[in-house]
Amino acid sequence: MNLSWQLGDTKITRIEELIGPLFDPVRFFPDFHKDLIKKHQDWLLPNHLDMTSGRIIASMHSWLVETPHHKILIDGCIGNDKDRNPYRDWHQMQTNWPAKLQYAGVSPAEIDYVLCTHLHVDHVGWNTQLIDGSWQPTFPRARYVFSKVELAQLEQSLQNLDDSDQFALVNKKTYYDSIAPILGQTDLVVESHDLISDRLSIQLTPGHTAGSITLSVASEGEGARFCGDICHHPLQAYEPWMNSAYCELPNEAIDARRTLLETCAEDNLLLMPAHFGPSHAAYVDRRGDAFSLRWC
Numbered sequence: 001m002n003l004s005w006q007l008g009d010t011k012i013t014r015i016e017e018l019i020g021p022l023f024d025p026v027r028f029f030p031d032f033h034k035d036l037i038k039k040h041q042d043w044l045l046p047n048h049l050d051m052t053s054g055r056i057i058a059s060m061h062s063w064l065v066e067t068p069h070h071k072i073l074i075d076g077c078i079g080n081d082k083d084r085n086p087y088r089d090w091h092q093m094q095t096n097w098p099a100k101l102q103y104a105g106v107s108p109a110e111i112d113y114v115l116c117t118h119l120h121v122d123h124v125g126w127n128t129q130l131i132d133g134s135w136q137p138t139f140p141r142a143r144y145v146f147s148k149v150e151l152a153q154l155e156q157s158l159q160n161l162d163d164s165d166q167f168a169l170v171n172k173k174t175y176y177d178s179i180a181p182i183l184g185q186t187d188l189v190v191e192s193h194d195l196i197s198d199r200l201s202i203q204l205t206p207g208h209t210a211g212s213i214t215l216s217v218a219s220e221g222e223g224a225r226f227c228g229d230i231c232h233h234p235l236q237a238y239e240p241w242m243n244s245a246y247c248e249l250p251n252e253a254i255d256a257r258r259t260l261l262e263t264c265a266e267d268n269l270l271l272m273p274a275h276f277g278p279s280h281a282a283y284v285d286r287r288g289d290a291f292s293l294r295w296c
């Protein structure tokens, strides 16, 4: 079943691809310390930490935003049929993500915009699907929107690829099957701006990657902020100094996270990240020099 939120006249629906105890926190957060589990266990369990395995719970989902005039998809998860070796769990994956989108009442041809907060493997997969042996845009009339810097950096990295770097190798495959096929219907973001006037704005938010963007939705006095991987896990709201192993610009990533959380707290914006466990979205409160979450 899909979960939905109503903000004014705008409906936001979570389209789940997968969820579970996906990551070892020691590997995922280079500065993780097991004392953090004791410190935060009152809210970590059971939705954000699996006690049996000790792994952090992560969700892979897209956000479907429906305004009275537009249908927008934010982040395309991992996708089906894709060669993701050596990432065995994501290799040739088969999920019913398309059926969940359909269950939300929206067909791929109705999507106006596909917004990619960044171009990592778990944010662009459903940009394309395999049809008759070739990768075709899943959303035939959508404009795909992401950062020009992000694309340039990825294309540059393909020139100097270190094959022993598994993450770089997977992102190279991702470029060819999930990004190159949609470049003919892409609008590249070069500065923060309104994509839909008074409704949906794009902010350059470098840190997790050099070209990360975040998205603000406003509707009848209510608002939400889609932050991609600026916060991977709710622990990073309570401990905003803690980067993931995948944050490319560590100092900027911490600054971007603090600024994001401060803005959500001050402006009462619903924080809607790409990977939080249930209930997947939260309001933010200040808590000393860190923050706490009110799940919504």
Ligand SMILES: [Zn+2]
Pocket: 120, 122, 123, 229, 274, 275
């Ligand atoms: Zn991600």
